[in-house]
Amino acid sequence: MPENTAAHRSLRLGVAGPVGTGKSSLIATICRALAEEIRLGVITNDIYTDEDARFLRSAGVLDPARIRAVETGACPHTAIRDDVTANLAAVEQLEADFDPLDVVLVESGGDNLTATFSPALVDAQLFVLDVAGGGDVARKGGPGIGRADLLVVNKVDIAPHVGVDVEQMVADATAAREGRDVLAVSRHREDTVSELRAWVLAVLAAHTDGRHVPQDPGPMAPHVHADGEEHGHPHAHPHEHAPSR
Template identity: 70%
Template sequence: MPADRALRIGIAGPVGTGKSSLAAALCARLARELRLGVVTNDIYTDEDARFLRRQGVLPPERIVAVQTGCCPHTAIRDDVSENLLAVEALEAAQGPLDVVLVESGGDNLTATFSPALVDAQVFVLDCAGGDDVPRKGGPGVERADLLVINKVDLAPLVGSDVELMLRDAADRRGDRPVLAVSLRRAPDVERVADWVRDRLAAHLAGTLVPADPGPMAPHVHAHDHEHGHAHQHAH
């Protein structure tokens, strides 16, 4: 059945991999052809939303900030109500929209979106985080609809092997797509934009079925999130 609402694309990944920069690049590239909105997630601030507004890639009223007050994973997977309400309110106020990007706060390799919140998921890694990360796997790396390996322009400076990362990602992901990009290069942004266009076409045709790349085991982690709180939880 053809869709009667915007395509919702989740963008997740560890801290500092370039999630906000990817959202900004996609908005800058697609804003002239598609009606876009963005919902950002931070724990205690609206920093990601303010970053996107400063870029001038969309009218400010199409960029909404959610302050989760909790683990980013929880707000995009376990209790998505706050995010879902934000997406629906954005569409009601600014719609009709073609695509809403939902950016997660920085989390670890277990972070995935509930299919109740988004229709397709992008997981972002970067070369500066180490070229062994794709080999470590995790549900986002292995089963997100698209894996983006970002900051390939930094690979020579940090000693990362992009080809190794691509091989390890392919081993983990099978035929699921992987893109190695530098968001400073327009052709690389266009490749991600093409993936968005393809997902939108399937969404409009009613053939896009949200998959659930979520953890196959309970989510447990102990680490510092991007806003400086350490904790452990299982659910």
């Protein structure tokens, strides 16, 4: 188990992506794969509920006390990028309560293709797409797809049922990311889970050794909220987010 010193506090790993791409189930998969090997904690984000935290607790993947919820009260990206105070406080409290932790997974509420974490909150981040969203979605780009530390193409086991060519989708994603890491994942396929496990452990090792440098994928695309609050060039962007699975 990696040493966790004051100089090398837990790796904070963000998990972002649109509604329904399987962020919560991916976190559950990571926890199942690694809970007996490293010390884990989870922070979930929902707007007005703790739905994702309750899902993970009921899945039995960790001690329920290690899974905590942040109710953002606003669009998901606000709490992971614009004002990370609530999430940062939750992470630090979890680390204090269960010191030492090796990895804290921070799940964003479901947002759009532009959502990214602030490097003030997480050390590395993965962005989750799924085949049910369409084989062309990876080509649409954006900072999450293009520059997150890892892009996950999720639920590849259902690709034949939704008419998606996984190899082509992964190729498109790799091109959009200029060769950065892409993994095709199904929680039902042990080979893909092993690849995901290996990626997390490699980033943790780099973090522990001081070799990992957090990268900022860049700000979200400018937009305007439905209430008229401006965030750059205007286009209506009402957020209606359901919990992801």
